[in-house]
Amino acid sequence: MRIFDNHAHANEFTGIGAEEVVKRFKRAGGTGIIFVSLLTWSIGGSPGDKDWVVRIYEHTVRNAQIARSQGLISGAIVGIHPAECASLVEHGWSEEDVEEFMRWTIDLAARYVSEGKAVGFGEYGRPHWDATTGIVSLCNRVLEYALERAKDVDAAVHLHLERRGEQTVMSVAEIARRAGSRAHSVVMHHIEPGVAKLAWEKGLMPSIPIGRRGELESALRMEPIYVVESDYIDDNKRPGAVIPPWSLANKLRNAVYRGIVTETYIDTLFDNAIKIYRLLQ
Ligand SMILES: [Zn+2]
Incomplete structure (x- = not known):
């Protein structure tokens, strides 16, 4: 059985770091993992500083x-x-200055993908908290630019979004359609299981977090048309905010042992992830 964690962070400055995360994940039966950039200040940087953008990208590549x-x-x-x-x-x-800066970070991400150092861009998207309409529309313009550039270099994109069910899915589907995104290369990170099927049908890739009680159970009742993620943040100050990748692996293996799903079902989730990034197995 192959187990893929589609969205995790590792940070030796606040937690145990990638070496240890990977070791524990592997021991629990994990076989594939995507590492996503953290906020620049989580490794000691400051927002808006281009040097720190490079450092956080390099940190993610290293992970x-x-x-x-x-x-x-x-x-x-x-x-x-x-x-x-x-x-x-x-x-x-x-x-205007923020938009120009954010576009620069996307162009840099595109270079990382072209050079084979990264497989995609993220997290871009919209605030999940209350923000001004100015900030939301700025984020939308940035999001659209990310999808356009992703198409140029055949990159996946992890989107951080508000959780407004169908409304969120439909608005992302419309932007992806305009950008001409490759089917299932736009990942709706942290999606509610209830709209995963709709996202899949609209050509997006639902990535379901399985930390919260009930999320895994509702996911496993569906057809395997999604991927799973831990969204582990590797921060000792916030233990239990999300589950670690090794718990994700344990939960999936348990579901098979308890006869809730078959091994083939879990393998299909793995294959979905491989297709997002066109990774070699
Ligand atoms: Zn995340």
Whole structure:
């Protein structure tokens, strides 16, 4: 059985770091993992500083390399989170300057993908918290640019979004349609299981977090038209905010042992992830 964690972070500055995350994940039966860029300040940087963008991208690339060196299938998703975009506006940057900066971070991510260092961009998207309409539309323009550039270099994109069910899915589907995104290459990170099927039918890739009680159970009742994620943040100060990748692996293996799903079902979730990034197995 092959087990894929589609969205995780590792951070030796606040937690146990990639070496240890990968070791524990592998021991629990994990076979594939995608590492996603953290906020620049989580490794000691400051928002809006281009040098720190490079450092956070390099950090993510290194995490994926560590996973591959231990025999896992892995890739890096590099980008700047909408929280960082919003914080620049809140710190007095003009929207024009923030947009230009965010576009620069996407162009840099595109270079990482072209050079084979990363497999996609993320997290881009919209605030999941209450934000001004100005910030939301700025984030939407950035999101659309990310999808356009992703198409140029055949990159996947991890989107961080509000959880407004069908409304969220339909708005992303429309932007993906305009950008001409490749089918199932746009990942709706942290999606509610209830709209996963709709997202899949609209050509997006639902990525279901299985930390919260009930989320895995409702996911496993569906056809295998999604991927799963831990969204592990590797921060000792916030234990239990999400589950670690090794718990994700244990939960999936348990579901098979308890006869809730078959091994083939779990393998199909793995194959879905491979198709997003066109990773070699
Ligand atoms: Zn995340």
